[in-house]
Amino acid sequence: MTHASSRLFLFLGAFFFVALPALASQADDRLARGRYLANGVGRCFWCHSPLNDGDPATPRPETLGTGDVLDPETPVVAPNLTPDAETGLGRWSETEVVRAIREGVGRDGRALRGDHPSAYYSVMTDEDALAVVAYLRSLRPVRRSLPRSTPAKSRTETVQPPTSPAKATSIRTPLERGRYLVQLGECLGCHTTTTRQGTPFRELAFGGGRRFRLEKGFGFEYAPDPSFTPSAKLASPDETKLVASANITQDPSGIAFYTEGVFLQTIRTGRVAGVRALSSAMPWVFFKEMTDDDLKAVFAYLSTVPGVRHRVNNTEPPTYCPLCGRRHGLGELNAPVQR
Ligand code: HEC
Ligand code: HEC
Ligand SMILES: [Zn+2]
Structure with missing residues (x-):
């Protein structure tokens, strides 16, 4: 073997042993x-x-x-x-x-x-x-x-408008990563209502109230939601089967009582603070696969969004809510919006 070819041999050897496995x-x-x-x-x-x-x-x-x-x-x-x-x-x-x-x-x-x-x-x-x-x-x-x-x-208009792709360098801190994951996870979309015309209610961002019906394990949005008037009594015969998304802001009417630990427990077990079972219209069964670090980042980001005063509760019978125009548990306790 010449000197040059043995070098080449060494080089190839290094490639196969180092570069290929890498x-x-x-x-x-x-x-x-x-x-x-x-x-x-x-x-x-x-x-x-x-x-x-x-x-x-x-x-x-x-x-x-x-x-x-x-x-x-x-x-x-x-x-x-x-x-x-x-x-x-x-x-x-x-x-x-x-x-x-x-x-x-x-x-x-x-x-x-x-x-x-x-x-x-x-x-x-x-x-x-x-x-x-x-x-x-x-x-x-x-x-x-x-x-x-x-x-x-x-x-259809989405609550979260399309954006350009993020850069790997712009999602490094926990807050940046949390925002990114919240965007990918459609949290804003499901947890924000729209006006009668279908325009997202910006003032109610993450404030909940959007209604879903669960069918064969999948949460369909109940749309167009025919509530919107106090007189529209039982908007649908199976209204009891509808579930409203929660207010996930830090307002007292939202999830101000959550600590990071409660959030992780809720997503991992599908039970609020390990107690009340969440409807699977909330895709926690997928979100529970996220790492602790990612879930903590999501919680950290959610904690920075403005609080929204909007009482929503799925354990109470639905009543008309003058704030979001839909019928949901504790709806009657919300103040009408000034428009
Ligand atoms: C909420 C339901 C839903 C989720 C979640 C969803 N998709 Fe889809 N996806 C659809 C539907 C419905 C279509 C077909 C739309 C149509 O044909 O107009 C589609 C179309 C597609 C297509 C085009 C396929 C084709 O044959 O035209 C791809 C690729 C795709 N989805 C990938 C994904 C990936 C990857 C994910 C997760 C990151 C994902 N989808 C999450 C509902 C969903
Ligand atoms: C497909 C719609 C949908 C998506 C996407 C979604 N949610 Fe939900 N979420 C719901 C619904 C509906 C409920 C109410 C479930 C119930 O009360 O049984 C809910 C409930 C919750 C709760 C429980 C609040 C409580 O204590 O009552 C938390 C926390 C939550 N969602 C966080 C999130 C986060 C974070 C994301 C994004 C990573 C997200 N959700 C994405 C529909 C959704
Ligand atoms: Zn409401």
Whole structure:
């Protein structure tokens, strides 16, 4: 062996022993990050998987990511995300999948229905979006053909407007990370009501009152909510089955009584302070997969949002609320808004 070729040999040896394992472990990290986001704060399989009949309902592992019919009438269908070439994402490029997730644009360039919460995912960093795609590609490809959703007539206004992706460098402190996770987790969207016209109630941000009905483990927004007038008595015959989102601000009418420990306990157990069971219209069963550090960051950020005076309680019978215009427990105790 000449001197030069032995050097090359050493170099290649070093590459195989040092660089390749390093690359492989980078790929492992990316996959783990994608799995964490998709199954946790991103809650992809709440929609994109058949759920079991449990309470809380959880995705069936053997059909994970194979899509599901959310509403058979419209229909609204969350497509198969496994790498199957015919019925899943097998032929999609990485860029196409990222665009669908963050921008709500289908492979054919058409807008996806707002049921896919792209406005919330729009903030996802490039690294995180690619991690989710890498994870989806690691799913077992399953051939499962589903009908397509009926395209939405228009884009519905989301409480949280779409943003440009965050940069990894801008989500380093716990508060920054908490804000990022709250954005990805759609906390603002579910915990903020809208006016009769569907415009988000900015003054009631995180103040709760939005109503959901739970069906087959999935929390559908009860929309358009026909409350809005005190005389609209029982707005629907099964009103008792509706659950209003909670006020998660630090106002005394909200979760001022929460400590960080209570917050972690609530999300992890699906019981407020370990006691009252939360409806699974609140996707705690996914959020409970988040790390302690991430949940603490979420709580830290939530503690900085302005308090909203709005009493909402799901253990009391619904009454008309002059503040948010809906019927929910303790509604009658809220002061009308000056408009
Ligand atoms: C609340 C339900 C819901 C959640 C949560 C959700 N999606 Fe979707 N998603 C949908 C629906 C419904 C569609 C189809 C919309 C349409 O066809 O107009 C869709 C479409 C998509 C598409 C386009 C697929 C295709 O064949 O056109 C991709 C990719 C996708 N979602 C990925 C994800 C990922 C990744 C996550 C988690 C980070 C996620 N979704 C979370 C409901 C959801
Ligand atoms: C799909 C809608 C939805 C999303 C997304 C959502 N929530 Fe909720 N949340 C609800 C509903 C509905 C309730 C009320 C459940 C009940 O009272 O049984 C609730 C209740 C809660 C409670 C319990 C408050 C109490 O003590 O009564 C907390 C805390 C909470 N949510 C925090 C969050 C956080 C943090 C996020 C984002 C990471 C989030 N939620 C995202 C719908 C949602
Ligand atoms: Zn209200």
